[in-house]
Amino acid sequence: MEDRNQQNRYLQFFSEDTASFMRSPVREIFKKVDLNQIYSFAGGYPSAETFPMADMAGLSAEVVRKYGAQAFQYGATQGAEPLRKALSDRYDVPLERIQITTSSQQGIDVCARVMVDPGEVVLTLNPTYLGALQSFHSYRADIRGVEHSSQLEAFRHNVEEVVAECRREGKTIKFFYIIPDFQNPTGETMTVEERKMLLSLAEELDFLIVEDSPYKELRYEGETLPSLYSLAPDLVIHLGSFSKIFAPGFRLGWIFAHPTLLDNIYVCKQSLDLCPPVFDQYVTAEFLSSGLLDKNLVKSIALYRRKRDLLLESLEKYMPGGITWTHPEGGLFLFLTLPVLFDAVAFYEKALSVGVAYVAGNFFFTDGRGRNTMRMNFSFLPEEKMVAGVQLLARLLEEELR
Amino acid sequence: MEDRNQQNRYLQFFSEDTASFMRSPVREIFKKVDLNQIYSFAGGYPSAETFPMADMAGLSAEVVRKYGAQAFQYGATQGAEPLRKALSDRYDVPLERIQITTSSQQGIDVCARVMVDPGEVVLTLNPTYLGALQSFHSYRADIRGVEHSSQLEAFRHNVEEVVAECRREGKTIKFFYIIPDFQNPTGETMTVEERKMLLSLAEELDFLIVEDSPYKELRYEGETLPSLYSLAPDLVIHLGSFSKIFAPGFRLGWIFAHPTLLDNIYVCKQSLDLCPPVFDQYVTAEFLSSGLLDKNLVKSIALYRRKRDLLLESLEKYMPGGITWTHPEGGLFLFLTLPVLFDAVAFYEKALSVGVAYVAGNFFFTDGRGRNTMRMNFSFLPEEKMVAGVQLLARLLEEELR
Numbered sequence: 001m002e003d004r005n006q007q008n009r010y011l012q013f014f015s016e017d018t019a020s021f022m023r024s025p026v027r028e029i030f031k032k033v034d035l036n037q038i039y040s041f042a043g044g045y046p047s048a049e050t051f052p053m054a055d056m057a058g059l060s061a062e063v064v065r066k067y068g069a070q071a072f073q074y075g076a077t078q079g080a081e082p083l084r085k086a087l088s089d090r091y092d093v094p095l096e097r098i099q100i101t102t103s104s105q106q107g108i109d110v111c112a113r114v115m116v117d118p119g120e121v122v123l124t125l126n127p128t129y130l131g132a133l134q135s136f137h138s139y140r141a142d143i144r145g146v147e148h149s150s151q152l153e154a155f156r157h158n159v160e161e162v163v164a165e166c167r168r169e170g171k172t173i174k175f176f177y178i179i180p181d182f183q184n185p186t187g188e189t190m191t192v193e194e195r196k197m198l199l200s201l202a203e204e205l206d207f208l209i210v211e212d213s214p215y216k217e218l219r220y221e222g223e224t225l226p227s228l229y230s231l232a233p234d235l236v237i238h239l240g241s242f243s244k245i246f247a248p249g250f251r252l253g254w255i256f257a258h259p260t261l262l263d264n265i266y267v268c269k270q271s272l273d274l275c276p277p278v279f280d281q282y283v284t285a286e287f288l289s290s291g292l293l294d295k296n297l298v299k300s301i302a303l304y305r306r307k308r309d310l311l312l313e314s315l316e317k318y319m320p321g322g323i324t325w326t327h328p329e330g331g332l333f334l335f336l337t338l339p340v341l342f343d344a345v346a347f348y349e350k351a352l353s354v355g356v357a358y359v360a361g362n363f364f365f366t367d368g369r370g371r372n373t374m375r376m377n378f379s380f381l382p383e384e385k386m387v388a389g390v391q392l393l394a395r396l397l398e399e400e401l402r
Numbered sequence: 403m404e405d406r407n408q409q410n411r412y413l414q415f416f417s418e419d420t421a422s423f424m425r426s427p428v429r430e431i432f433k434k435v436d437l438n439q440i441y442s443f444a445g446g447y448p449s450a451e452t453f454p455m456a457d458m459a460g461l462s463a464e465v466v467r468k469y470g471a472q473a474f475q476y477g478a479t480q481g482a483e484p485l486r487k488a489l490s491d492r493y494d495v496p497l498e499r500i501q502i503t504t505s506s507q508q509g510i511d512v513c514a515r516v517m518v519d520p521g522e523v524v525l526t527l528n529p530t531y532l533g534a535l536q537s538f539h540s541y542r543a544d545i546r547g548v549e550h551s552s553q554l555e556a557f558r559h560n561v562e563e564v565v566a567e568c569r570r571e572g573k574t575i576k577f578f579y580i581i582p583d584f585q586n587p588t589g590e591t592m593t594v595e596e597r598k599m600l601l602s603l604a605e606e607l608d609f610l611i612v613e614d615s616p617y618k619e620l621r622y623e624g625e626t627l628p629s630l631y632s633l634a635p636d637l638v639i640h641l642g643s644f645s646k647i648f649a650p651g652f653r654l655g656w657i658f659a660h661p662t663l664l665d666n667i668y669v670c671k672q673s674l675d676l677c678p679p680v681f682d683q684y685v686t687a688e689f690l691s692s693g694l695l696d697k698n699l700v701k702s703i704a705l706y707r708r709k710r711d712l713l714l715e716s717l718e719k720y721m722p723g724g725i726t727w728t729h730p731e732g733g734l735f736l737f738l739t740l741p742v743l744f745d746a747v748a749f750y751e752k753a754l755s756v757g758v759a760y761v762a763g764n765f766f767f768t769d770g771r772g773r774n775t776m777r778m779n780f781s782f783l784p785e786e787k788m789v790a791g792v793q794l795l796a797r798l799l800e801e802e803l804r
Binding site: 006010120208264270 | 409416418448458462463476478511519522636651666670682
């Protein structure tokens with residue numbers, strides 16, 4: 001009773017933003033189960049097999065040898081020089097356009113922070129990455145989802161329609177948040193024509209683009225496409241991540257952007273956390289500049305390609321009729337569409353009871369649709385469990401859909 | 403010219419908060435000079451001599467042995483269990499009241515984020531920690547500085563006056579931000595009576611307390627005093643830091659608070675950066691639970707006590723008349739007050755030209771006062787440079803004040 005009073009007393013102290021805070025259903029799943037004990041197609045965890053465990057001790061030792069105590073001291077807000085230089089070399093971007101972030105999630109969040117006032121519009125594809133929706137909600141953004149279409153003109157029309165609607169309502173549009181390569185959650189990749197179309201609309205209709213690019217280097221087939229940033233570096237804020245190509249435990253990402261945009265992000269970061277983790281940055285810089293990243297990528301890509309193929313084959317083999325799924329050329333996810341009346345949220349508890357986890361697709365939609373969809377991750381689950389996991393899920397779906 | 407146009411074009415995209423962003427003068431100093439090449443009394447860097455360099459390789463190896471790939475994978479948003487347990491044991495706080503933060507600066511920032519709407523009041527001592535002022539400004543808080551007084555009743559009166567003034571203006575007060583032990587920038591410590599007085603005012607006048615406690619374990623004389631949190635755990639959000647007792651490069655801190663307060667912080671942290679750096683947390687947990695922290699603290703305290711004494715002696719010996727300073731019982735700083743017309747901001751360039759850096763005191767004031775004050779840090783500068791640094795500064799001050 002007293003504790004209830006105490007809880008009520010606290011309500012007056014919370015900011016208005018907190019009323020829009022959204023709990024991650026994915027993180028709530030992780031709290032309840034040990035992912036290693038079940039067949040998990042949920043989450044976006046990379047495979048631990050891709051972590052260069054054998055190199056870690058050597059990398060750490062080299063960092064201590066090279067930088068000594070500096071690796072454990074406070075560092076520069078913009079990030080450690082060797083890491084920024086390594087990124088500058090790798091992606092051919094000038095140093096003054098590079099900011100290291102404490103995770104690429106921070107990159108997303110700080111973009112919202114320095115650009116979005118309550119009620120202002122952020123455009124996204126519909127569906128899109130849940131963590132971005134969480135962040136935009138937390139700043140009370142007015143999130144407007146744009147339908148993708150495989151027809152270029154139809155896609156252009158969809159963007160123009162949403163923009164026109166915002167304008168009619170007198171709304172300010174700040175940016176279009178988009179994951180062009182192996183999108184989360186659909187696994188789909190934008191064509192070069194779509195990229196150019198979106199950039200020309202941004203220029204014409206006056207909004208910026210936040211390009212989230214955590215999976216770009218994980219391509220299993222087809223040709224690498226130019227990033228939006230490389231096509232229009234003054235229109236695009238590009239977010240990168242070391243979580244899928246090195247180790248998420250280091251919490252490191254980066255931003256490429258025009259120095260004027262970066263300056264506000266830099267000053268904001270001073271009061272957010274002063275600087276990114278320093279030791280982790282030096283280890284990561286060493287991983288890049290020693291050539292280990294590229295060697296490791298070859299292995300990671302081969303592993304993930306096998307896993308993607310195994311998942312696709314298993315779905316083909318075991319899934320009942322009436323279910324379709326995307327064919328990702330890279331990344332970590334594919335997306336299932338089930339019959340219209342199927343409810344993937346309600347079905348989740350059943351699936352979990354036989355040891356299978358996924359993320360219900362509607363969490364990724366800006367408007368609560370997509371209850372008949374689900375996201376499946378293929379990076380985390382070991383190959384030897386993949387087929388059995390799909391079989392269990394397929395059997396249960398067959399019962400459910402009967 | 404085109405670039406100027408581009409810059410102007412970006413202005414429309416920035417949020418209202420950015421107009422209140424405040425650049426850290428301390429971080430700007432660090433950008434311009436190599437601290438190791440000068441006599442630096444600026445900043446709040448711990449001495450690299452306190453980093454347990456000889457233990458780092460062993461700690462890392464132990465973490466890899468114990469946790470394997472888990473140390474490089476995504477982690478729980480509330481922080482790694484072994485680190486939370488180690489803090490729970492050390493400070494006798496239940497697990498559900500512990501959140502690990504990516505730096506204690508993040509602890510400050512997230513408190514402002516979940517509690518303060520634009521125009522709402524945050525109370526602080528005047529002067530107070532610059533990084534906190536930066537963060538509160540960035541959320542457009544109305545920061546009201548309270549004058550400290552060594553007379554308990556006068557101090558109480560000052561708090562009551564500021565609160566009454568806010569109430570007359572119809573302002574909502576969210577919390578009092580305070581550093582009770584070895585305050586930044588003054589080095590002063592609140593008495594037990596002051597702590598109890600402040601807590602009873604918080605209860606009576608209905609505001610929370612954010613207790614920032616990064617230096618508490620660094621006491622060089624006198625008795626340890628109870629934290630505000632230990633005296634009133636439901637009124638106080640307690641912020642701790644590993645930066646001064648282990649290694650700031652790991653960017654780790656913690657929050658102790660009532661679970662209801664912590665829950666909003668937890669959800670916010672999901673969209674800020676998902677989780678704190680994982681490997682760093684395991685290394686830090688190992689550092690605590692192995693007993694190395696306590697062993698290392700004994701050495702750090704002895705070193706800092708010598709440095710504080712050396713700075714106090716040197717000031718006594720070389721400083722011209724008309725200058726006074728505080729006598730800190732712990733922490734990293736002391737605070738100088740110079741004759742009323744002296745301008746420590748203008749003097750800074752002169753000091754730097756002879757190789758001495760400090761932070762002008764007025765940056766710590768909520769109202770621009772204190773131009774005749776300066777903060778001196780004694781943790782960073784090696785002992786062998788301390789006396790020469792003070793001599794240089796004293797000579798220049800003597801000329802200036804003549």
